[in-house]
Amino acid sequence: EEEDRKPRIHKPPPRVYREPKSERWGLGLGTYLYSNLLCEGIVYIKFFFSGLHCLSVCPPLGMESHRIENDQLLTSSVYQHRYGSLRARLNIQASGDEDDMNGGAWCANPEEKVHWIELDARTLTEFTGVITQGRDDPLESDYVSSYYVAFSNDSREWTVLDDGYAEWLFFGNADKNTPVLSQFMEPVVARYIRILPQSWNGTMCMRMEVLGCPYQSQNEVTHRDDLDYTHHNYLDMEKLMKSISDKCPNITRFYSLGKSFKGLEIYAMEITDNPGMHETGEPEFRYTAGYHGNEALGREILLMLMQYLCREYKDGNPRVRHLVDETRIHLMPSVNPDGHMKAFEKGSELGSWTLGHWTEDGHDIFQNFPDLNNIFWDAEDKGMVPKLIPNHHVPIPEGILSSNGSVAVETLALISWMKSQPFVLGANLQGGERLVTYPFDMQGYSEGYREGYGEGEPEEEIRVIEDQSLFRWLAISYASTHRTMTQTFQGGCHADDPTGGLGIVNRAKWKPIPGSMNDFSYLHTNCFELSIFLGCDKFPHQSELLREWEHNREALLTFMAQVHRGIKGVVRDKEGNPISNATVSVEGVNHDVRTGESGDYWRLLNPGEYRVTARAEGYSPFTRLCVVGFDPGATLCNFDLNKSNWDRIKQIMALHGNRPIRLLSSGNRGSGQHYTYSTNQIPNSKFSNQIPNGNGGDMNKARLRRLRLIRIRRLRQQRLLANKTTMLPITTTTTTTTVPPTTESTTPWYDSWPLGETFEENTTPPEEIELTDALDYNYNLKIDDY
Numbered sequence: 001e002e003e004d005r006k007p008r009i010h011k012p013p014p015r016v017y018r019e020p021k022s023e024r025w026g027l028g029l030g031t032y033l034y035s036n037l038l039c040e041g042i043v044y045i046k047f048f049f050s051g052l053h054c055l056s057v058c059p060p061l062g063m064e065s066h067r068i069e070n071d072q073l074l075t076s077s078v079y080q081h082r083y084g085s086l087r088a089r090l091n092i093q094a095s096g097d098e099d100d101m102n103g104g105a106w107c108a109n110p111e112e113k114v115h116w117i118e119l120d121a122r123t124l125t126e127f128t129g130v131i132t133q134g135r136d137d138p139l140e141s142d143y144v145s146s147y148y149v150a151f152s153n154d155s156r157e158w159t160v161l162d163d164g165y166a167e168w169l170f171f172g173n174a175d176k177n178t179p180v181l182s183q184f185m186e187p188v189v190a191r192y193i194r195i196l197p198q199s200w201n202g203t204m205c206m207r208m209e210v211l212g213c214p215y216q217s218q219n220e221v222t223h224r225d226d227l228d229y230t231h232h233n234y235l236d237m238e239k240l241m242k243s244i245s246d247k248c249p250n251i252t253r254f255y256s257l258g259k260s261f262k263g264l265e266i267y268a269m270e271i272t273d274n275p276g277m278h279e280t281g282e283p284e285f286r287y288t289a290g291y292h293g294n295e296a297l298g299r300e301i302l303l304m305l306m307q308y309l310c311r312e313y314k315d316g317n318p319r320v321r322h323l324v325d326e327t328r329i330h331l332m333p334s335v336n337p338d339g340h341m342k343a344f345e346k347g348s349e350l351g352s353w354t355l356g357h358w359t360e361d362g363h364d365i366f367q368n369f370p371d372l373n374n375i376f377w378d379a380e381d382k383g384m385v386p387k388l389i390p391n392h393h394v395p396i397p398e399g400i401l402s403s404n405g406s407v408a409v410e411t412l413a414l415i416s417w418m419k420s421q422p423f424v425l426g427a428n429l430q431g432g433e434r435l436v437t438y439p440f441d442m443q444g445y446s447e448g449y450r451e452g453y454g455e456g457e458p459e460e461e462i463r464v465i466e467d468q469s470l471f472r473w474l475a476i477s478y479a480s481t482h483r484t485m486t487q488t489f490q491g492g493c494h495a496d497d498p499t500g501g502l503g504i505v506n507r508a509k510w511k512p513i514p515g516s517m518n519d520f521s522y523l524h525t526n527c528f529e530l531s532i533f534l535g536c537d538k539f540p541h542q543s544e545l546l547r548e549w550e551h552n553r554e555a556l557l558t559f560m561a562q563v564h565r566g567i568k569g570v571v572r573d574k575e576g577n578p579i580s581n582a583t584v585s586v587e588g589v590n591h592d593v594r595t596g597e598s599g600d601y602w603r604l605l606n607p608g609e610y611r612v613t614a615r616a617e618g619y620s621p622f623t624r625l626c627v628v629g630f631d632p633g634a635t636l637c638n639f640d641l642n643k644s645n646w647d648r649i650k651q652i653m654a655l656h657g658n659r660p661i662r663l664l665s666s667g668n669r670g671s672g673q674h675y676t677y678s679t680n681q682i683p684n685s686k687f688s689n690q691i692p693n694g695n696g697g698d699m700n701k702a703r704l705r706r707l708r709l710i711r712i713r714r715l716r717q718q719r720l721l722a723n724k725t726t727m728l729p730i731t732t733t734t735t736t737t738t739v740p741p742t743t744e745s746t747t748p749w750y751d752s753w754p755l756g757e758t759f760e761e762n763t764t765p766p767e768e769i770e771l772t773d774a775l776d777y778n779y780n781l782k783i784d785d786y
């Protein structure tokens with residue numbers, strides 16, 4: 001058996017190798033002049049001696065994209081388990097952990113004499129070349145500098161490729177990262193291919209890709225959607241976008257956000273029924289791509305999506321019509337055009353892992369946003385959210401955006417774009433992995449307490465985003481409708497599948513980064529933003545684009561439709577004028593949204609019943625019940641606010657010294673987070689205990705009850721005080737004008753609650769949690785307590 005596996009090579013490898021020569025790319029002795037001139041698009045011209053051949057070039061079989069599966073690879077030996085055959089994929093990245101399985105290449109056992117790696121294409125294939133790369137490692141410099149290539153139809157009889165005179169020794173790599181392409185003079189038909197390293201630097205390690213076409217299979221993939229499945233450089237992209245805009249002038253607007261560092265336009269395409277303006281009640285959606293210029297798939301996917309939407313709209317596809325008529329869609333294919341230009345010049349296979357990743361002046365745009373997380377989390381820990389610091393629209397500290405060179409021009413353009421349109425939902429398309437991540441992207445820890453709070457040891461928990469269940473839903477909506485994203489049995493792109501088979505993961509738990517677009521979007525704007533990693537191959541070969549489009553089309557459409565989930569509406573005053581910048585809060589979710597200029601708002605929510613409160617300065621808040629069902633389409637929840645007796649109330653407050661009442665935050669109920677507020681973090685607090693905000697439990701209930709009693713007592717005191725010091729008849733009037741009478745309204749709980757001696761310890765309020773909320777909100781406005 002063992003004997004059988006050993007290769008029987010027809011011609012033994014020559015003992016003396018020819019020296020690696022650079023002439024192969026020049027006019028040296030017996031060498032060929034390759035020209036990069038394109039011959040009918042995909043074929044390189046080659047001058048071979050005097051002859052002129054058109055050398056056919058096949059696309060990658062999919063070592064990098066993982067279309068080649070792990071069990072199609074076999075190696076002569078393995079240095080260590082973490083350098084197994086499945087680590088031989090082009091551009092695979094090592095994990096930093098020396099103890100796991102994820103090394104940065106296949107490495108052979110140095111004790112062995114003969115080394116090879118074998119790929120079983122499973123069918124007869126026309127091989128046209130190989131691409132090799134060294135090992136991904138921060139320190140070592142391991143790579144193969146020369147090798148033979150052999151072919152077989154049964155994996156026993158092997159034929160070493162020759163150049164007409166002797167075995168053809170291919171010259172491999174000269175460093176560990178740059179991929180080097182070797183093309184064969186003529187396509188070789190076989191099922192198996194072997195690479196036999198002959199010389200190397202350091203340890204014998206390599207990564208590779210194999211180029212090949214299915215043999216004699218003429219069945220061209222049907223171009224189902226008939227889009228432009230090619231890669232586009234900057235000018236081609238511009239041309240294509242213009243032509244789409246010309247084809248669908250009624251529903252498109254081709255615009256630019258500004259210029260990149262090198263002066264290229266950052267283009268976007270708006271697709272909606274009345275382009276160029278925000279329509280009241282129509283949510284804004286965005287897909288962005290190309291933050292890292294070398295992640296070219298997202299760019300092409302968005303260009304295809306534009307073509308698709310334009311054409312299907314014209315053809316009357318009801319789904320697309322509905323989507324486009326009801327949504328204002330913005331598609332931005334190339335956030336970092338400078339980086340893409342660099343990667344594009346090298347081409348889809350030869351750009352290495354990072355060429356073009358950054359902007360021209362070295363920024364990673366995706367994580368170049370102001371870090372609001374720490375500001376927000378600090379405030380949260382001090383018990384200031386949402387009373388003193390809002391739980392949304394966290395302000396950007398002054399000076400950050402203008403500080404010299406720390407924020408890229410591309411980032412600045414994005415920020416002003418994000419602020420200028422009332423986006424509701426967005427996703428950024430990235431590459432190099434195949435999964436969807438949801439925020440927070442940054443790692444932060446909150447102090448949590450084990451059961452029996454206050455008694456166990458404090459333990460650290462990763463910060464959970466307030467809308468986590470919604471974010472998970474949004475992520476799942478993409479991952480589960482993508483054709484292959486949840487097929488994780490082969491593992492992830494570079495390591496084990498981090499998603500537990502779901503195709504989604506919380507970025508902070510997986511690969512945390514600070515200053516991300518997603519976190520910024522959530523904390524500073526109304527928009528919920530996720531990252532979609534489209535696949536292992538950041539810059540797939542052109543021939544993959546149709547397949548990738550088919551994999552993503554349904555997911556792209558499904559995800560866009562999620563912008564119509566939850567509630568939406570308009571906040572107006574009694575005269576019907578829209579109130580902009582009003583706050584809309586959902587009880588139990590400590591993250592509000594604000595109305596736009598036309599008073600409209602959207603709050604993405606999973607199905608359920610919600611008590612929703614709208615409030616605006618100078619108006620009495622109003623709370624109503626809104627039900628989100630399972631049917632598509634957002635529930636309409638409008639608010640008509642009454643003017644509050646604001647000035648008079650302020651007068652009253654001034655009379656007793658503007659002393660605000662400090663109340664307790666309801667924290668992050670429902671998110672599973674537990675915060676601890678100590679006495680010194682709550683100014684004016686008279687409580688000596690730490691107060692939990694957990695999901696109930698008997699201890700918490702008892703505690704809440706005690707707190708409630710204390711609050712009632714204080715309120716009564718304050719009322720008495722107010723009576724004593726002012727004796728204004730206004731007091732009662734104020735109470736009635738600011739408190740709407742309906743049950744769905746913000747009737748403060750203490751008004752309907754027995755305040756006098758009838759109060760009994762064992763009387764349970766109807767909804768415990770609500771009470772603390774009402775208090776928070778009232779405090780927030782500092783009016784309705786009176």
Ligand SMILES: *[C@@H]1O[C@H](CO)[C@@H](O)[C@H](O)[C@H]1NC(C)=O
Pocket residue numbers: 124151152153159189190191
């Ligand atoms: C494999 O089989 C095909 C078809 O029979 C033949 O053309 C090719 O030369 C064979 N390849 C090798 C390496 O034997």
Ligand SMILES: *[C@@H]1O[C@H](CO)[C@@H](O)[C@H](O)[C@H]1NC(C)=O
Pocket residue numbers: 140141142174175201202203
């Ligand atoms: C070859 O490997 C050695 C040690 O592994 C390293 O120091 C050296 O820089 C490498 N040579 C090149 C040209 O990378």
Ligand SMILES: *[C@@H]1O[C@H](CO)[C@@H](O)[C@H](O)[C@H]1NC(C)=O
Pocket residue numbers: 247248249250314
């Ligand atoms: C554009 O609008 C015009 C006028 O409303 C209409 O006649 C035409 O059919 C529309 N074209 C497309 C492509 O929708």
Ligand SMILES: *[C@@H]1O[C@H](CO)[C@@H](O)[C@H](O)[C@H]1NC(C)=O
Pocket residue numbers: 402403404
């Ligand atoms: C920004 O840099 C310029 C020159 O590089 C300098 O003159 C200017 O003072 C800097 N501004 C700030 C705010 O640091």
Ligand SMILES: *[C@@H]1O[C@H](CO)[C@@H](O)[C@H](O)[C@H]1NC(C)=O
Pocket residue numbers: 581583
């Ligand atoms: C919006 O309202 C908030 C308070 O809710 C206020 O701080 C902010 O300045 C307002 N913004 C605008 C543009 O009016």
Ligand SMILES: *[C@@H]1O[C@H](CO)[C@@H](O)[C@H](O)[C@H]1NC(C)=O
Pocket residue numbers: 719720723
């Ligand atoms: C405050 O004064 C008003 C009018 O004098 C009185 O009706 C009311 O009962 C007083 N409130 C309290 C809490 O004593």
Ligand SMILES: *[C@@H]1O[C@H](CO)[C@@H](O)[C@H](O)[C@H]1NC(C)=O
Pocket residue numbers: 620622640641642740741
């Ligand atoms: C506004 O005030 C009117 C009476 O002036 C009342 O009937 C209505 O319920 C109030 N609406 C809200 C939302 O408070």
